[in-house]
Amino acid sequence: MPRPKPATFDKQKVVAENRRARFDYAVEDTYEAGIALQGTEVKALRAGEASIAESYAEVRDGQVWLVNSNIPEYSHGNRENHEPKRPRKLLLHEREIAKLTGAVERKGMTLVPLSVYFNAKGRAKLELALAKGRQSQDKREYIKDRDWKRDKARLMREKG
Template identity: 80%
Template sequence: MARPKPPVFDKQKIVAENRRARFDYAIEDVFEAGLALTGTEVKSLRFGEGSISESYAEVRNDGQVWLVNANIPEYSHGNRLNHEPKRPRKLLLNEREIQKLFGAVERKGMTLVPLSVYFNGRGRAKVELALAKGRQAHDKRQHLKEQDWKRDKARIMRDKSAGD
């Protein structure tokens, strides 16, 4: 039976990416969550500013999911009503998705890691959120070996088919 294809999100403009997350964590499931932002935060993101490299998400007891430690710098043309750069931001998810995330984090000891922040086709700011399990150093080495073997295998198959 074929493996189901991962969900494809409508990413028009990627603002920030966490490339290290796919190496440090074994990704189990991926969700798309909306971001509750203020006006100056949206303008700052539209300029392509923002970082999620040290950020994570957490499910709090009140049944809400928050993005913690994401850095969206102050808007350059903002006035005294500018936002705080590292404030926690609420993530907008369905109740069923929140319950699934809460159960996985509580029971299985998994982590919620943001993979990217982007604008979709309708111009809404979204976060690609992954339910992941942390990798140990030996797991990372094994993962690199598997990637190298896949790359070498593809090269061998390509050379073999070109030689016929």
Template identity: 75%
Template sequence: MARPQHKTFDKKKSVAENRRARFDYHIDDTFEAGIALTGTEVKSLRFGEGSIAESYAEVRGGEAWLVNSNVPEFSHGNRFNHEPKRPRKLLLHQREIDRLQGAVERKGMTIVPLSIYFNSRGRAKVELALARGKNAADKRATIKDRDWKRDKARLLRDHG
């Protein structure tokens, strides 16, 4: 039986992408989570600023948190501006939080954010993944496959 395909999320405007995550981790399952933001954080994200390159998610006290993500201060934010690297609460159903926590505790997996985007309703969302780290040999195999696909496309284009 074929493996079921993941549903794609309704991404209208992608703000930040963690491109390194697919190289460093085997992605098992993906989740869409809302994110609790202040006003100046939303404005900063709408301008396309923000980074999740070295961030991760964790479950503390029955709640999911996005840690070490960087949303720079809004240029016109004055005294109401936010702290750029503060932990941000992720909005998930309780059964999803329990599933994430169980996978982290029992299977030794990591919760990695893949992207931050705005959906069609204008809400900021985070695409999370349950992931298992790759070792050096797996990373070499990934590089080898990527290079072979590039060469194959080049050969087909030239001689096709």
């Protein structure tokens, strides 16, 4: 019986990516969350303008919020333009929120955004990771393992 493929998200257009997150954190689990956005925020995202490099998510009052993400003001917006660094509500199921809350409170884990993208239906989504922070020693081991895997794959290709 073939092994089932891991669940991946249907990313049509990636707007912003947190490339440093997988290096700084050991990712345990990933979730796909919707983002509650205002009209001009969606237009700015469609233009490809966003940054989640220094952002994080937190659980407050039974809801998950994306904090410190930057979606700059839409260039053709009027006085109803959005605030660039406002906290944005993430849309998750109650069961997922309960699981995230338990992991953050009991295990000391962190909610790290990995990427913002549009799915096949044109909805803005956020890939959220439940992760544990790496120490500098862990990072060195991670780099060593990654380099060894790359060298091993190259050797296997060359030897046949």
